[in-house]
Amino acid sequence: MSTDFAAARLNMVESQIRTADVTDLPLQDALRVVAREAVVPASKAYLAYADAEVEYAPGRWLLRPRDVGKLLQYLKPRAGETALAIAAPYAAAVLEAMGLTVTRLDGEDLTSPAGAGYDVIISEGAVGAAPVAWTKALAIGGRLGVVERAGPVGRATIYVRAEDGLGRRTVFDSTPPVLAGFGAEPGFAF
Template identity: 70%
Template sequence: MADTAAARLNMVESQVRPADVTDVRLHDAMRELAREQFVPPTRAYLAYADIEVEYAPGRALLKPRDVAKLLQAVRPMPGERALAIAAPYAAAVLEHLGLSVTLLDAGDLSQPQGDAAYDVIVCEGAVGRAPAAWLAALAVRGRLGVIERDGPVGKACVYVRAEDGVGRREVFDATPPVMAGFAAEHGFAFE
């Protein structure tokens, strides 16, 4: 059995911190949480590698670097309400940081259930474009962290809801697989 505590420490020191993740709360959470618990036992040996690790058919945990950068970008704060979409590891990290987390990992992921307004929404799979229903589920000043991918390289984006609309900014490049049913829709346009 490999020393997973040493693997977690190495993951933070060699993948997370060098990627400009400066939030020490994230470092501490990622050193504590056993990432191998979120993948099948047959893939546990991959849990701390610098790769996306499939945990269910068509679903994968983001690379440690990417999930840390995405979580840092949405600036989670204790006491906030969070929605983690196809993101079991990110959900655990957010709970460790003191957020109240709902995990959506079954059924129609494009439609969050209920009328909750979330302060933070994160997704560990790539999408062609953030679904409107995810943006609608944000509270005022709520932040959505998602990787949008329509080609070889995706862009991690943070959407922020204001009183008068939603803003979007790109924060880093990433290449996770696009989740089934979330590919970009291309239409025909006259030039």
């Protein structure tokens, strides 16, 4: 049985992306052409457009389509910008399709980004809290999108670097698996 991935991709945009208020047209156009099935093992290609996280490597997952679409829209990527994709092969391909220059970080050490001065940084895996090295890699005006998760529900969070510091806001709930080594630090709660 063969899968019509082009039809699945269009259905994903129409039923999961647009219905989640992802209205950025260049982003929708990129999501319609980037092959999600190309960044997962062939044995899991049939899951590429499901409303679920898909494991693409041991301990690494793609965000569900709705969540990656919303996170990318909040980051406001624009052609000509530079981006860093941390454990985010699908988001990297979408950003490249939108005309950004993308550096991919998906090896052993995700805590040390290559270079600095990025306009956009995105991770498809959840973390307990955004690592300082990631926020320091942002240019002035740069945006980081990551899901911070310390319990059963995570919060998609956008960081923006300004000349006088770093702004942070949560934008929606999300529940992707936590990247290995990036769980919440144990502590006390009051």
